[in-house]
Amino acid sequence: MLKNSTKNHAPKSVMRGRAAVVAGGVCVALALGSTAAMAADSQDAGLFGAASANSIADVMKTQADGQKKAAAASAKAAAAKADAKKRAAVKSAADRSARQNAWVKPVTSYTIGASFAQAGSHWSHKHSGQDFVVPTGTQVRAVHGGTVVEAGWGGAYGNNIVIKHGNGTYTQYGHLSKLEVSVGQTVSTSQEIGKSGSTGNSTGPHLHFEARTTPVYGSGMEPLSFLHKHGVNM
Numbered sequence: 001m002l003k004n005s006t007k008n009h010a011p012k013s014v015m016r017g018r019a020a021v022v023a024g025g026v027c028v029a030l031a032l033g034s035t036a037a038m039a040a041d042s043q044d045a046g047l048f049g050a051a052s053a054n055s056i057a058d059v060m061k062t063q064a065d066g067q068k069k070a071a072a073a074s075a076k077a078a079a080a081k082a083d084a085k086k087r088a089a090v091k092s093a094a095d096r097s098a099r100q101n102a103w104v105k106p107v108t109s110y111t112i113g114a115s116f117a118q119a120g121s122h123w124s125h126k127h128s129g130q131d132f133v134v135p136t137g138t139q140v141r142a143v144h145g146g147t148v149v150e151a152g153w154g155g156a157y158g159n160n161i162v163i164k165h166g167n168g169t170y171t172q173y174g175h176l177s178k179l180e181v182s183v184g185q186t187v188s189t190s191q192e193i194g195k196s197g198s199t200g201n202s203t204g205p206h207l208h209f210e211a212r213t214t215p216v217y218g219s220g221m222e223p224l225s226f227l228h229k230h231g232v233n234m
Contacts, residue, residue, distance in 0.1 A: 103144045103189070104143055105234060106141055107140060108141075110133060112131075112132065115130055116128070129172065129208050129210035131206045131209075134206060134207055136177050136198060140194045142190065143230075145186070146171075147184065147187075148161060151183050152179070154200065158175045158201070160176060161181060162215050168213075169212065170213070172210040175208050178197070180194045180195075
């Protein structure tokens, strides 16, 4: 009975030993597999991190390039705007200078009346200016910029205005129904200075216009030639 019992015990121990070896092998294999998996995961994480860093760098570079382009475009637009403003200012100054240096008609719509040096019973001497027949209340303009040296009643001229111009000449506007400037006032080319009428020695509504070398009667020049010389065609 003892012998049989001993014999049967030995194989069971061997079997247990083999099972332990197998189990240990499986554990080792599992451990090695887990380590390999962890190593693989770590490698993948490194690759992902590098890829993410490269992507962020690319995005930042793209943003920086975009900002540079936007800044350049903004600077270019600002420069173009400043240049356009400068050119507009230069043009405005040139236009203003051209207007100031220009000469214009004293009235824009008219019929030619009595002419310079014309004889007639209406004047004690020959006619001293050029008449422009217009309705009462017609706008009368300064033919050129200057300073008003007379504005008021002028006897036979009725309500009249005399302007001294920068070139030393004078122009007179007579028989006005209304005065809109005063002595000492500076007027610009084409500025309205009064309204036409028939005051003073007049037979009907018209503007009596004179060009002179002095502010007083007797120094008149032929008005139409005077204006033509300054680029005004009546």
